[in-house]
Amino acid sequence: MSIQAWTYLLVGLSFALYIGIALKSKARSHKEFYVAGGGVSPLANGMATAADWMSAASFLSMAGLISFQGYDGSVYLMGWTGGYVLLALLLAPYLRKFGKFTVPDFIGDRYDSQLARIVAVVCAIFVSFTYVAGQMRGVGIVFSRFLSVDITTGVLIGMGVVFLYAVLGGMKGITYTQVAQYCVLIFAYLVPAIFISILVADVAVPQWGFGAADPSSGVYLLDKLDGLHAELGFAPYTNGSKAMIDVFCITAALMVGTAGLPHVIVRFYTVPRVRDARLSVGWALLFIALLYTTAPAVAVFARTNLLATVAGEQVDRLPDWFGRWEETGLIEFHDLNGDGRVQYVGPNADVPNELVIDRDIMVLANPEIAGLPNWVVGLVAAGGLAAALSTAAGLLLVVSTSISHDLLKRALWRDITPRAELLAARIAAALSVGVAGWLGIHPPGFVAEVVAFAFGLAASSFFPAILLGIFKKTMNKYGAVSGMVAGLAFTATYIVWFKFVDPAANTPANWWFGISPEGIGAVGMVVNFVVAFTVAHFTPPPSEAIQELVEDIRLPDRLPEST
Amino acid sequence: MKPLDRRAYWRANLRWLALLLAVWFASSFGCGILFVHELDRLRLPGTGFKLGFWFAQQGSIYVFVVLTFVYVFVMNRLDERYEIMRKGEADGERP
Numbered sequence: 001m002s003i004q005a006w007t008y009l010l011v012g013l014s015f016a017l018y019i020g021i022a023l024k025s026k027a028r029s030h031k032e033f034y035v036a037g038g039g040v041s042p043l044a045n046g047m048a049t050a051a052d053w054m055s056a057a058s059f060l061s062m063a064g065l066i067s068f069q070g071y072d073g074s075v076y077l078m079g080w081t082g083g084y085v086l087l088a089l090l091l092a093p094y095l096r097k098f099g100k101f102t103v104p105d106f107i108g109d110r111y112d113s114q115l116a117r118i119v120a121v122v123c124a125i126f127v128s129f130t131y132v133a134g135q136m137r138g139v140g141i142v143f144s145r146f147l148s149v150d151i152t153t154g155v156l157i158g159m160g161v162v163f164l165y166a167v168l169g170g171m172k173g174i175t176y177t178q179v180a181q182y183c184v185l186i187f188a189y190l191v192p193a194i195f196i197s198i199l200v201a202d203v204a205v206p207q208w209g210f211g212a213a214d215p216s217s218g219v220y221l222l223d224k225l226d227g228l229h230a231e232l233g234f235a236p237y238t239n240g241s242k243a244m245i246d247v248f249c250i251t252a253a254l255m256v257g258t259a260g261l262p263h264v265i266v267r268f269y270t271v272p273r274v275r276d277a278r279l280s281v282g283w284a285l286l287f288i289a290l291l292y293t294t295a296p297a298v299a300v301f302a303r304t305n306l307l308a309t310v311a312g313e314q315v316d317r318l319p320d321w322f323g324r325w326e327e328t329g330l331i332e333f334h335d336l337n338g339d340g341r342v343q344y345v346g347p348n349a350d351v352p353n354e355l356v357i358d359r360d361i362m363v364l365a366n367p368e369i370a371g372l373p374n375w376v377v378g379l380v381a382a383g384g385l386a387a388a389l390s391t392a393a394g395l396l397l398v399v400s401t402s403i404s405h406d407l408l409k410r411a412l413w414r415d416i417t418p419r420a421e422l423l424a425a426r427i428a429a430a431l432s433v434g435v436a437g438w439l440g441i442h443p444p445g446f447v448a449e450v451v452a453f454a455f456g457l458a459a460s461s462f463f464p465a466i467l468l469g470i471f472k473k474t475m476n477k478y479g480a481v482s483g484m485v486a487g488l489a490f491t492a493t494y495i496v497w498f499k500f501v502d503p504a505a506n507t508p509a510n511w512w513f514g515i516s517p518e519g520i521g522a523v524g525m526v527v528n529f530v531v532a533f534t535v536a537h538f539t540p541p542p543s544e545a546i547q548e549l550v551e552d553i554r555l556p557d558r559l560p561e562s563t
Numbered sequence: 564m565k566p567l568d569r570r571a572y573w574r575a576n577l578r579w580l581a582l583l584l585a586v587w588f589a590s591s592f593g594c595g596i597l598f599v600h601e602l603d604r605l606r607l608p609g610t611g612f613k614l615g616f617w618f619a620q621q622g623s624i625y626v627f628v629v630l631t632f633v634y635v636f637v638m639n640r641l642d643e644r645y646e647i648m649r650k651g652e653a654d655g656e657r658p
Contacts, residue, residue: 066620071599074619078591081624085587088631089580093638207621211610220611238603238616248596255591278638282631289624296620554573556642 006378007147014184014382015161018177018389022165025173030422033170034101034401040175040270046283048178049267051185051390053080053258053284054291055131056138059185059387064362066299067306070229071240073299075247079254081285081292086259086463088281092268094470094553096277101269102398103262103462104406110469111477112546119484121406123461124262128395128402129435130454131263135392136440142364142384152441158389159437166393166400167429171270174393181386186290188383192367192376193294196301199370206297221300228307233349237303243508249519256525257455260462263394266401274556302362305369310355311344318342321368330358396436400429453495456517460487460524468532473550479536487528494520572645579637583630590626595619 001009027033040048058080066073098106103124108117136155143154165173190206197209201221213220226236235241242250258264267284268277309319315335325331333342333355344355364384367376404425409416416424461484468475468483495517498506508514515523541547594602599615607617 071616071619074595074616077620078595078623081627082587082591085584085627085630089583089634208610211607211612211617213611222611222613222616238613244596244599248592251591251596275635275639275642278631278635282628282635285631286628289628293621293624551569554576555569 001374003374003377004148006375007381008378010375010378010382011147011385014180014386017180017184018161019164021177021180022169022173025165025169025176027168027170027172027422030405030418030425032172033422033425034405035266035269036170036172036175038099038270039272042271042276042280043283044175044179045267045271045276045280046287047182048175048270049264049280049284050287050291051178051182051386052267052394053264053288053391054185054387055391056135056384056388058291058295059189060138060142060363060384061360063295063298063302063366064359066296067303067362068359069240070235070237072242072247073296074240075242075250075254077292077296079251080258081289082251083255083258084281084285084288086255087264087268088278088285090470091259091265091466092277092281093274093556095265095466096268096271097274097553097556099269101266101405102401103265103466104402105410106469107462107465107480108406108410110546110549111465111480112542113477113481116465116477116481116484117406117410119481119488120462120465121402123457123488124402124406125399127261127454127457128263128398129432129439132392132395132399132432132436133439135388135395136436138388139385139392140440141360142381142388147381155437155440158385158392158440159433162389162393162396162436163430163433166396166433167426170425170429171397174390174397175270177393178390181390182287185383185386185390186287188379188386189291189294191379192370192372193298193301195372195376196305196366196370197297200301200304206301207293210297210300221304225300225304225307228304228311229346232307232311232345234346235348237300243514245514246508246511246516246519249515249522251519253459253519253521253525254455256459256463257521258458260458260466261454262402262458262462263391263398265462265466266398267394298363298366302366302369305366306357306362307344309369310342313342315340315342319369321365324368325361325365330361332356392436396429396432399432400425403428453492456491456495456521456524457488459521460491460528464525464528464532468529470550470553472536473547474536474541475532476536476539476542478539479532479534482535483528483532486531487524490527491521491524494524568645572641575641576638579634579641583634586626587630590618591623595623 031037062076065076095106100106100109104117104120107120108114136158139158140151140154143149143157144151147154165177193206194204197203197206201209201212202215203209203212210221214224222238226238229235229237268280271277271280310322322331326333336352336354337343342355343351343353345351345353364380367380404421408424409421464487465480465484468480498517506517508516594615595618599619602615602618603613605614606612607614
C-alpha cells in the first residue's frame with residue numbers, strides 16, 4: 001500500500017473513533033459541559049491532560065527544534081515538563097478544593113473583585129486564541145502534505161470534527177476523546193522512534209539509544225555528532241550557543257507559564273477530590289514525559305541521519321525524500337558554487353551554506369529519511385492530527401467557558417438560567433471554532449512570535465496571582481490587581497518592542513541583561529510579585545470571609561460525618 | 564479539625580513543599596543549566612552522555628515525574644495522620 005493509502009486509512013479510523021466517542025458523551029448540564037460533571041478518574045484525566053497539553057508544536061516541531069539547537073533545545077524539554085511540578089505542588093490541589101469552573105472564577109472570588117475577574121478573562125481568551133491558531137494551521141499542513149487536499153479543506157474537516165465533540169460534548173466529550181487521542185499520538189510518536197533507535201544504535205529504548213555507541217565504529221553517537229558539527233562549522237551539538245542567563249530565564253518562563261495556562265489548570269476541576277487532583281498531575285506528567293524524553297533522541301537520530309545522507313553528497317545521488325520535500329518548498333537547495341555537491345555548513349565554516357531546511361519537517365520526514373515502512377509514515381500523520389485536534393478542543397472550551405460563564409453568568413447577566421447558560425456556552429464554542437478555523441486558513445504572520453506572548457503572559461499574570469491567593473492569606477485585591485497589571489505591562493512592552501516595533505534590534509547585544517523576549521516572562525513574574533507585596537503592604541487586608549476562604553482551600557476535603 | 568491541628572497540617576505541608584521544590588530546582592536549574600559545564604566533564608557511566616547534557620535533556624524530567632508521585636505519597640500520609648482521610652482510603656474505595 002502507498003503512503004497516501006495508509007494515511008487515509010489510519011486518519012479515517014482515528015477520526016471515526018473520535019466521532020463515535022463524541023456522540024456517546026453528550027453533555028446534558030452546564031456542569032458536564034464545563035468540568036465533565038467532576039467525575040473523571042485521575043488516570044483518564046492524566047491522559048486527557050497530556051493530550052490537551054501536547055500540541056502540534058510538541059508533536060511536530062519540538063524534536064526538529066532540538067535537532068537544530070542541540071543543548072539550547074533543552075529549554076523546551078525542562079520548561080514544558082518542570083511546570084507540572086509547580087502545578088502539582090502549588091496549584092492543582094488547592095484549585096480543586098476551591099472547586100468552581102474556571103481560572104477567572106478563582107481570581108475573581110478570591111480577590112472579591114470584578115476588575116480582577118475581567119483582567120483574567122481577557123488574558124485567558126487572548127492566550128487561548130494565540131495558541132489555537134497554530135493548532136488549526138498544523139491540521140491544515142498535515143492534511144495538505146499527506147492527503148493531497150488543500151489547506152482550506154483540511155482545516156474545514158478539522159473544524160468539523162472539533163465542532164462535533166466540543167460543541168455537543170463540552171468538557172465531557174473532550175475528555176474522553178482526548179484519552180483516545182493520547183493513545184493515538186503516543187503510539188505514533190514511539191513506533192518510529194523505536195524503529196530508528198534499533199536501526200541506528202541497536203538499542204530498543206530511544207531514551208537510552210541516543211547515548212549508545214554506533215555499532216559499526218564503536219564511537220558514541222553524540223561524540224560522532226559533535227565531530228560532524230565541528231567539521232561542518234556548527235556549534236557543538238551538546239554545548240549550544242545561548243547565554244546561560246537566557247537559558248535560565250527561558251526555562252523559568254516556560255515552566256511558570258505552563259503552570260499558569262488556563263486550559264491545563266481547568267482540567268483539574270474535572271476530578272472528584274483533592275487527592276485525585278494530586279494523583280492526576282502525576283499521571284499527566286508521566287504520560288507527557290514519555291514523549292518528552294523520546295523527543296531529544298529523535299532529534300539526535302534525525303540530525304545524524306540528515307548530516308550523513310545529505311551533507312557533501314553529490315546532487316544526482318541524493319535520496320528520494322529530498323526531492324519530495326523540495327517540491328513543498330520546505331527544503332531549499334541552491335548550488336551556489338556549482339560543484340554539484342550539497343554544501344550544508346554552519347556559521348563557522350569558510351564556504352557558503354547552500355541548503356535551508358524547515359525545522360518543522362524533521363518529525364514528519366524522519367521515517368522517510370530512515371527508510372521505514374509506509375504505514376509508519378501514515379501513523380505519524382494520524383498522530384500529528386490527534387495532537388493538534390486535542391489541544392485545539394481544550395483551548396476552545398476555555399474560550400467558550402470564559403464567555404458564557406465568566407463574562408455572562410458572573411459579570412454581565414447574573415440571573416441567567418442554567419439552561420440558557422448551557423446554550424450560551426454551546427453558541428460561544430461554535431463561534432470560537434469558526435474563528436479558530438478562519439485563523440488557520442488565514443494565519444496572521446506573527447503566530448510564531450506570539451507564542452512567546454502566551455507563556456510570558458501566563459507567567460507574569462496568572463501564576464503569581466493564583467499562587468499568592470493560596471499561600472499569602474493577607475494578599476488583597478489591590479496588590480493582586482496591580483501586580484497582574486504591572487507584570488503584564490512590563491512583559492508585553494518588552495516583547496512588543498523587540499518583536500514588532502524594532503525587530504532589527506532583537507539581538508543579544510540589545511537585550512536587558514542578555515534576556516531574550518522568550519525569557520522575559522520570568523522577569524515579569526518577579527515584577528508582579530514585588531508590586532503585589534508592596535501595594536498590599538500599604539492597603540487594608542482582605543475581609544474575614546476571604547481569609548476564611550483561604551483557610552478552607554488549604555485543607556483537602558473533610559471526612560464525611562457519617563459512615 | 565481544631566485550629567491548632569490546622570496550623571500544624573499546613574506547616575508540615577509547607578516543609579514538604581520546600582524540600583521537594585529544592586530538589587526540583589537543583590535537578591533542572593542546577594544540574595541542567597547553572598553547573599552544566601562542570602558536570603559535562605563527567606559522563607554517565609557506560610554511555611556517551613555528558614552528565615550536564617543528560618540532566619538537561621533526560622535526567623531532570625525523570626526527577627520531575629518522581630517528585631510528583633512522592634508528593635502524592637507524602638500528602639496522602641499526611642492526610643491520614645491528620646485524619647482528613649481514613650487509613651487505606653487513598654488505595655481503594657471512595658466515601
